[in-house]
Amino acid sequence: MxxxxxxxxxxxxxxxxxxxxxxxxxxxxxxxxxxxxxxxxxxxxxxxFRQGALAPEFPEAAAVKDFRYNAWYGPDQAPVLSATDYRLNLAGKIANKQSWTVEQLHAMPQVSQVTRHVCVEGWSMIGKWNGTPLREFLLRVGADTTARYVGFECADGYYEGLDMPTAMHPQTLMAFGLSDQVLPAKYGFPFKIRVPTKLGFKNPKYVTTLFVTNQEPRGFWTDRGYNWFSGI
Amino acid sequence: MSAVEPTLEVQTHALPARISHWLMALAVVIMIGSGWRIYDSEPIFGFLRFPYAMTLGGDVGAALARNNDPGVAGALLWHFAGMWLLAGAYLVFMAWGIFTGHFRRDFLPVGPVSFLRDFIAAARFRLEHRLGEYNAVQRVFYWGVLALVALMIVSGIAIWKPVQSYPLEVVFGGFQGARVVHFLGMAAIVGFMVVHVALVVLVPKTFVAMTLGRATQRPHTEPGA
Known part of the structure; x- marks a missing residue:
């Protein structure tokens, strides 16, 4: 050499x-x-994707209290929705399209889960969420669960969608609480869709419209080049 | 003039080995280039960021203006397309090497004694790089890089599917542990590539053999070449 x-x-x-x-x-x-x-x-x-495969659940002590804030805008720009005026609108292949108030939403039976949020960028964080399985809600409002997708529109201009198997996954929640508190405004009050089997950006916050459809709903970040399914 | 002509050194590579070698090389470059940009979006080590000019994933300024995204989406598209190329080329290369006896013939035997002997010789610039015959250091490096690619695929699955393949990440010490392993494996592969390409430059006929299938050269006679 x-x-x-x-x-x-x-x-x-x-x-x-x-x-x-x-x-x-x-x-x-x-x-x-x-x-x-x-x-x-x-x-x-x-x-x-296997609907029976559960995301790992962690001991409560592993849950981070001060959860990482993440959005394309600062926390001071996060929408603050009124607990009295807010309505969840339903659309698409749903039998009972009556809108829901925060009070009605909070009255549904809730479960808690300590699961991990995995961001597409590579960070991950364990949190404790309380809420109602989306599956329960979809059955209660008479959603056509043979349809292929559930879509979401949000108060911050965000939009997302889930494949029906994921929407019906037992751990997919309408999360009304984080760290044993009512979901704070900057994390998506009145609720965020918590999906421990998807990357973080498939967990929309401030949901104002929920619809059931056979047409693949667009996603905010998918429109910006990210993978649509983004399962983990 | 010597009375006896020294026998020519000959190196041959079969077509499947050549194709899968070059596809694997292309895939590795794609995976490293896009992986560096993905790494930059959430660095594991605070002091280390890769210059964007050395990464793969499209123009950062354009992506920022268009989508308020620093080109990570483009890098992810490359990474999750490149993985199929890498896995496919790797499987063909391994299957070919194992079932034709290429690995057994050319990468074996190898042991710690011959490795140490050749490694010391190489460190003193006394190791000949003979065309068509691998020394013990080369053999260890080839086994090593093939094992590293397997490690990258397995740790990559643990990162891509930390729920569906949860037991895998436990082996790596958790999701973040899998990211560290994936990073260190990359660093080791880059190290291999530096040595590999440097030696190809020193013995250019190996490039001819890996591309066209066959190359010959007269044995080196100068000492310490």
Whole structure:
């Protein structure tokens, strides 16, 4: 081995690094292929999803009290919904579309779970949530659970959707409480959809409309290039 | 002029091995480039961030302007497409190596004694890189990098599906533990690539063999080459 050889190898490694930095990703054909694979990954994930497989639950001591705030806007810009004026609107393939007040929502039987929130960026945090299984709510309002999706529209302009198997998963909650308190405004009062089998961004907050549909609902971050199914 | 012509050193690589080698190389570059940008969105080590120019995932300024997203979506698309290429090429490479006897013939035998002997020789620049025959250091490195790719696939599944494959992450010491293992495996593979590419530059005929299938050269006669 000689010095020139080392220099040359250093140079070729540098070239390799430069290749990664180019704008290949923004090429239209490349985008189409990558999005196509992402749609394929949706189908793979739906196929391996097992409704009986529960997300791990942790001891209550593991739950973080001061849960990480996360949104594309600051906590001071988070919507503050009125407990008296708020209504949950129902739409789509639901038999009883009467809207719900906070009081009515809170009156439903609740369970608690200590589960882990996993963010697409790589951080994770265990929290304690209280709420009603979404499954119970869907059955109570006469939702067509043979439909393929449940969609959500939110007070902060967010929108998301779940595949029906995930919506009917026993651990998917309408979470009314966090850390044994009524869900604070910055975490999504009056409720957030807590889905321990999905990445964090599939857990919409401030839900104002819930609908059942056979058309895949769009997602705020999915429209920005993230994978739709995003199961974990 | 010597009376006896020294026999030529010959290296051959079968087509399936070449194709899967290069696809695996491409996949590894894709996985590392996109993985670095994903890492940057939530660094494991506060002091370490990868320059965006060295990462894969599209123009950051454009993604910020368009979606208020620092190009992580693009990196994730690459990563979760590249994983299929990596897994596919790896399976073909492994199956070919095992079932044709290529691994047994060329990567074995190898042991700690021969490895130490060749490693010391290499450190003193006294190890010959012979075309068509792997020394003990090479053998250990090839086994090592193949094991590392398997580790990356398994730790990657633990990170991608921490609920569906929960027992896996327990093996890695939890979800964050799996992320650390995935990171360290990447670092070791980068280390392998640096040495691998440097040696290819020193013995360019190996590149010819891995690309065209066959290369020959006269044995080195100068000492310590």
């Amino acid at each position: 000689n010095r020139r050889g080392l220099l040359r190898s250093g140079f070729s490694l540098g070239t390799l690094g430069l290749l990664g930095g180019c704008n290949l990703t923004d090429n239209e054909t490349v985008q189409e292929v990558l999005t196509g694979v992402s749609r394929f990954n949706d189908r793979v994930q739906a196929a391996i």
